Amino acid sequence: MSRNELNVVIFGHSGAGKSSLINMLCPGANADTSNDTSGCTKEEHEYECVLGPQQSCQLHDTIGLEEGFWGFLWAPKAEKQLKKYLKKIKPHLLVYCMPGTRNGLKKSHGRNFNKFKSMVGSRVRVVVVVTHVDSENFDNPEDWWTSASLNVLRKFDIPESTRHVCVSTLPKVDVDPGVHETSREAVIALIRNNLPSH
Ligand SMILES: Nc1nc2c(ncn2[C@@H]2O[C@H](COP(=O)(O)OP(=O)(O)OP(=O)(O)O)[C@@H](O)[C@H]2O)c(=O)[nH]1
Ligand SMILES: [Mg+2]
DSSP states (O other): OOGGGOEEEEEEBTTSSHHHHHHHHSTTOOOOOOOOSSOOOOSOEEEEEEEETTEEEEEEEOOOBOBOTTSSSBHHHHHHHHHHHHHHHOOSEEEEEEEOOGGGOOHHHHHHHHHHHHHHGGGSEEEEEEEOOOGGGTTSTTHHHHSHHHHHHHHTTOOTTOOEEEOOOSOGGGSOHHHHHHHHHHHHHHHHHHSOOO
């Protein structure tokens, strides 16, 4: 199979930064992003993402999980829709987006990670992109995972061995260009290194 036919699905809670991540990885994607109280992405969409010379994959943006009854798509329906989408496109890699702000973390972050990890089973890897690790925390972004937050992850049953990167997915104009480029390269490497090799 050509690596260009590999499907990578980005999933996570509404507002976690999934569409911002798509915009960071796929120049020209122009995926809508928003800080509204209601979910922004209203349907799944796929974008071509260049991983390296003659290497690309399809990145799939999805509808946010865990919205309240008032949101765009109520949590049980969003979950059902994501499961249906995963069955349809048969992903080769799942990327779970979650915010790296301590007060932004909820038990449901762990629950959803584990729910979809068990759904795809051992055939498909699930990696994590921790977002919102912006300039002030960026000197050593992995600190977020390795220090205090590890306790939080343990409490949520997210295994420490989970392959992950901690980044800022803010657009280049809103963050130090170095932070943006380091973040972009880290996510590209995470995807490239965890896709099946054939
Ligand atoms: N500070 C900071 N803000 C971010 C980061 N990533 C995303 N945001 C902001 O968070 C808000 C939500 O981002 P989106 O990319 O729309 O989130 P989403 O996961 O696609 O949300 P839904 O489409 O509702 O599921 C936007 O205002 C983004 O600018 C980040 O790394 N740092
Ligand atoms: Mg979105």
